[in-house]
Amino acid sequence: MGDKVLMKGNEALAYGAIDCGADGYFGYPITPQSEVMETLMKEMPWETTGMVVLQAESETASINMVYGGACTGKKCMTSTSSPGISLMCEGLSYLAGAELPCVVVDVVRGGPGLGTIQPGQGDYFQMVKGGGHGDYHTVVLSPASVQDMYDFVGLGFKLAFKYLTPCIILGDGVIGQMMEKVQLRDKTPRWTEEEIKKISPWACTGKKGRKRNVITSLALDPSVMEETNLRLQARYRKMEKEDVMFENYKTEDADYLFVAYGCMSRIGETAVDMAREKGIKVGLLRPITLFPFPTAEIDRLVPQLKSIMSIELSSGQMVEDVRLAVNGRVPVGFYGRMGGSVPSPEEILNALMNFIK
């Protein structure tokens, strides 16, 4: 175990990358996540672990650099915020189609358009439902603390290589900018060339003693393309079985449930405590994986509940997945703020009281 250090969420992403043995980071500045590349450039990991860090000419280029590095079996990542994610969606679709592992961080800000540099959760649809063209999903992790920002880079690579898919860390401007203590982990060394050949026999490592490796998402023959799709879908079903992650806060005896992710789960927990002081038994479910979504856990909780409320920094995006899980058995409410505004715990509790009265 390493030290405990006070840092920003965005800095934690940078240290998480170096410490988990990432090979490459490619990015383009955008608020509120520019500290990720700034921290990496200051740390100069190319002098220590050999990690490559490069400022690209655009998010289109950075995601395609990630693609180029991932083709060679390396652990590559990028980070950006909402407008940058829109540019990356082409690349994400290609990465998903070519079955390439990587980590992509979206420190979400309010939109649409150029929007605001204040926090948001309006990219849920874009990231959780795919984002780019075609039938695909990625693993989507939702950090709710600076510690999560640090830990999820390594976790993201683990899941990305397990499922041969991009893994999205869907953060928000609050988690990116706030400072908290982080427990640093033991450093994982970068994979050697020999390890890469074993872990990723499909990678472009130079044709020698095997058939040539070709990384492509193209198949003109529909039967071949359908096979690719079926393989992807089978992986998504496997994720739903093996890697759903969530956290329960005071749900054991709860009559009412908040569902919230990222910074909203932190605010929601305070609202839960305030409600309990008034004698109202409220709990909170925090999905850690937004894809795969904790549908089964909501299903398990529904019989004890009178109603559920999804609270988000959006006009209501995750609430659609909550409604699907609840399937009409109890009322599902929603409260959200948009455009960079963040609600207070009192505001959320009021919204719940209005909904259940």
Add this chain to the structure above:
Amino acid sequence: MDVKDIIKPENMVYGKTKLLTDNILHYCPGCSHGVVHKLIAEVIDEMGIQDKTIGISPVGCAVFAYNYIDIDWEEAAHGRAPALATATKRLNPDKYVFTYQGDGDLASIGTAEIMHACNRGENIVVIFINNAIYGMTGGQMAPTTLLGMKTATTPYGRRADLNGYPLKITELIAQLEGTCYVTRQSVETAPAVRKAKKAIRKAFENSMMKKGTSFVEIVSTCNSGWKIPPVKANKWMEENMFPFYPLGDMKDR
């Protein structure tokens, strides 16, 4: 003498390049892509670097280059090959990394990626097939389409006032500090083929010398897009393309 007596190793004056696969080329008869593929395969073979070379194919008629040259390949999104090459080379500096791109891919949708990869001086090779047209999608105007040239989207000929001017992207690339070798070649005659091969070899050799980006344009024909049969297309290219896109080295340092 029986034909079997003639086909003997000692009588061989020409053989199929080892690194070309047995897959049947999908290119139209007369298309320059096939010739350039062969030259790249020969250079990789002669340099003995099959196990150290990673190719990046574009979106365009050459998207299937990976079916023909027996090395590891990455297939890029339209125009993005130089970004892939950047990371591939930086993360694997012991590898020879090249992109293979058409004019639509390199000089239109991927202009930003090629300019910045070249300006950063990435130690990669760029093979640029300029056939002045979008071959794959059925012969639409390319950024390099000549004024007056008829294409599917300039049915009355390209007009500067409507469509802008043909882009001499290679001249722009030559201005960038990051490039060490920028040349324009062609493959319509035997001497031209020999010169183009020398240029490709030099570009590959440069990429291990940390000198920057090597950029080889091949002025090419597209018989289907131009709607001109092979022999006539070569002549048309010489008479119309070469005056606007003059052959030769623009930079060598």
